[in-house]
Amino acid sequence: MRFLVFLLLVAAASAREFTRCELARALKEAGMDGYYGVSLGDWVCLSRWESDYNTDAIHHDYDGSTDYGIFQINSRWWCDDGKGPTSNACHIPCSSLLSPDISTAITCAKRVVRDPNGIRAWVAWRLHCEGQDVSQYIQGCGV
Numbered sequence: 001m002r003f004l005v006f007l008l009l010v011a012a013a014s015a016r017e018f019t020r021c022e023l024a025r026a027l028k029e030a031g032m033d034g035y036y037g038v039s040l041g042d043w044v045c046l047s048r049w050e051s052d053y054n055t056d057a058i059h060h061d062y063d064g065s066t067d068y069g070i071f072q073i074n075s076r077w078w079c080d081d082g083k084g085p086t087s088n089a090c091h092i093p094c095s096s097l098l099s100p101d102i103s104t105a106i107t108c109a110k111r112v113v114r115d116p117n118g119i120r121a122w123v124a125w126r127l128h129c130e131g132q133d134v135s136q137y138i139q140g141c142g143v
Contacts, residue, residue: 015056016100018070020044021141023053028143030106036113040143041134042125043109047071048137049124055100069097071109072122078108089115 018026024044027033033040050072051057059067064084065076075081079094090108097105112121119125 015054015098017055018047018053020048020053020137021143023047023070024138024141024143026102027106030103032106032110033143035110036118038113038119039134041137042119042129044137045129045132045134046119046122046125049128050122055102055105056098058098066094068094069099069105070102071097071105071112072124073097073105073108073112078112 024040027043028040032038032043047053047070050067051070053070055070057067057069057072059072061067061074063076065074066081066083067074068079068081073079073090073094075084075086075094077087078090079092079097080086080088081094090111092104092108097108099105113119115121120130
């Protein structure tokens with residue numbers, strides 16, 4: 001029982017939920033604003049709807065693949081979770097996308113957006129951000 005409590009505490013300590021402005025500043029610092037034509041507001045909007053700014057977010061998809069981390073990067077195409085076929089185009093284990101240090105997630109998201117589908121690879125972006133005024137997602141953040 002103590003071991004289970006320890007594991008739960010370790011898992012909780014490794015997760016990070018960014019505030020909207022913390023994420024905006026981190027993404028700006030990482031060169032995401034305007035990367036492949038994607039605005040900072042689009043990245044923050046995408047993260048809001050994909051993970052609610054949570055680095056530990058996991059979503060299991062109907063096709064058996066899984067989405068990981070703050071950008072919900074998919075195991076079928078971009079990372080390897082050891083559970084199914086993958087292209088692993090980012091050449092990373094999916095578990096690395098769950099880190100509170102989002103540098104690996106940012107590097108992989110940059111790889112995704114360079115794909116022919118670009119930012120449209122993310123369904124949540126298409127549903128909630130495309131054609132919207134995304135400036136509200138960075139408003140008041142000083143970026």
